[in-house]
Amino acid sequence: MLEARDLYCERDERTLFSGLSFTVDAGEWVQVTGGNGAGKTTLLRLLTGLARPDGGEVYWQGEPLRRVRDSFHSGLLWIGHQPGIKTR
Template structure:
């Protein structure tokens, strides 16, 4: 495939987590050689967006394309071109909100 087609593209992507709509109708293109910085306050959906972009979560609507093909269809063909360095969840689901806060105050 030609270098021009090595792009990541979002088309009208909608992301809902739990009861919250984080974003919808999100469009952008990231052509080869482009650097994108995602910024925003805590809890607005930056990590969710990254997880959608690498295929760890599925959007409720819309398409995520790599070289003009949906990543959902490409799977390993997309993942072989991908490096994703994520982070662990800051809170532990098995603890209460209070317990999570107490542990984090101790660290």
């Protein structure tokens, strides 16, 4: 189970989200939508431990993600929207 509790994130003095809380159970799918710059990628980075929220906490199987980050990352595959190979 993945849980977000009271997440807060601010970028460039703009609040992307505040008080965001939800739970995703095993086998459950979630769709994240929003306009350009709305915070979709930032939210995914927070939920995977690739970035830290300005407030609140992310939990993986009941434990704070920051405490179980290594074991969580051993089963994580991140495919971002930017090309992985850069031209010279």
